[in-house]
Amino acid sequence: xxxxxxxxxxxxxxxxxxxxxxxxxxxxxxxxxxxxxxxxxxxxxxxxxxxxxxxxxxxxxxxxxxxxxxxxxxxxxxxxxxxxxxxxxxxxxxxxxxxxxxxxxxxxxxxxxxxxxxxxxxxxxxxxxxxxxxxxxxxxxxxxxx
Amino acid sequence: xxxxxxxxxxxxxxxxxxxxxxxxxxxxxxxxxxxxxxxxxxxxxxxxxxxxxxxxxxxxxxxxxxxxxxxxxxxxxxxxxxxxxxxxxxxxxxxx
Numbered sequence: 001x002x003x004x005x006x007x008x009x010x011x012x013x014x015x016x017x018x019x020x021x022x023x024x025x026x027x028x029x030x031x032x033x034x035x036x037x038x039x040x041x042x043x044x045x046x047x048x049x050x051x052x053x054x055x056x057x058x059x060x061x062x063x064x065x066x067x068x069x070x071x072x073x074x075x076x077x078x079x080x081x082x083x084x085x086x087x088x089x090x091x092x093x094x095x096x097x098x099x100x101x102x103x104x105x106x107x108x109x110x111x112x113x114x115x116x117x118x119x120x121x122x123x124x125x126x127x128x129x130x131x132x133x134x135x136x137x138x139x140x141x142x143x144x145x146x
Numbered sequence: 147x148x149x150x151x152x153x154x155x156x157x158x159x160x161x162x163x164x165x166x167x168x169x170x171x172x173x174x175x176x177x178x179x180x181x182x183x184x185x186x187x188x189x190x191x192x193x194x195x196x197x198x199x200x201x202x203x204x205x206x207x208x209x210x211x212x213x214x215x216x217x218x219x220x221x222x223x224x225x226x227x228x229x230x231x232x233x234x235x236x237x238x239x240x241x242x
Contacts, residue, residue, distance in 0.1 A: 051236075067228060097235045097236050097237075105157075132241070
């Protein structure tokens with residue numbers, strides 16, 4: 001798995017989104033470039049959780065927001081590298097629901113969030129046998145490591 | 147020829163190409179041409195039965211083909227056809 005090198009302000013935007021949405025799940029995209037065995041994440045966009053029903057346990061991104069994300073990446077000369085979402089009151093480990101629709105190539109970053117704030121952050125990518133493998137987060141503050 | 151826009155996560159199966167064009171008069175024939183040209187894409191787009199996977203959406207312009215004529219939606223040479231992966235999930239039973 002490639003390492004993820006996330007710019008601190010970008011990571012801050014993702015964790016702040018997760019905390020603001022609590023107790024609901026949040027979601028968004030992130031962008032950057034692949035270089036020398038790692039993914040450098042330089043931008044993120046938050047999107048609305050379009051899931052109808054219990055947003056404390058599910059998220060869904062609309063097709064329109066997905067198309068906008070692809071267009072944003074093309075316009076900015078960046079690669080759409082992945083999706084982030086939060087797991088309120090749960091660890092940042094992929095669930096069966098995450099696996100069911102996961103795509104290859106994308107990094108899936110999960111923020112575990114508690115009432116007092118972000119607990120930890122982990123990221124995952126599917127391997128060729130559709131099993132999630134953890135991606136090292138090289139710039140993650142120690143406070144957000146498991 | 148209509149143009150298919152390949153989503154970023156599937157470009158590893160199209161040698162990095164973001165678009166694909168082929169002569170086709172329906173969505174179905176355009177998708178079939180794509181799968182023939184890039185066989186590695188097939189399991190990500192279609193069930194074993196040949197049906198489109200439930201978490202793959204197809205748009206002609208800004209219209210979901212489900213609101214048109216599904217895979218039989220006719221195309222003309224100017225159409226842009228987008229493949230869009232469903233993005234969803236949430237907490238639940240851990241799979242690790």
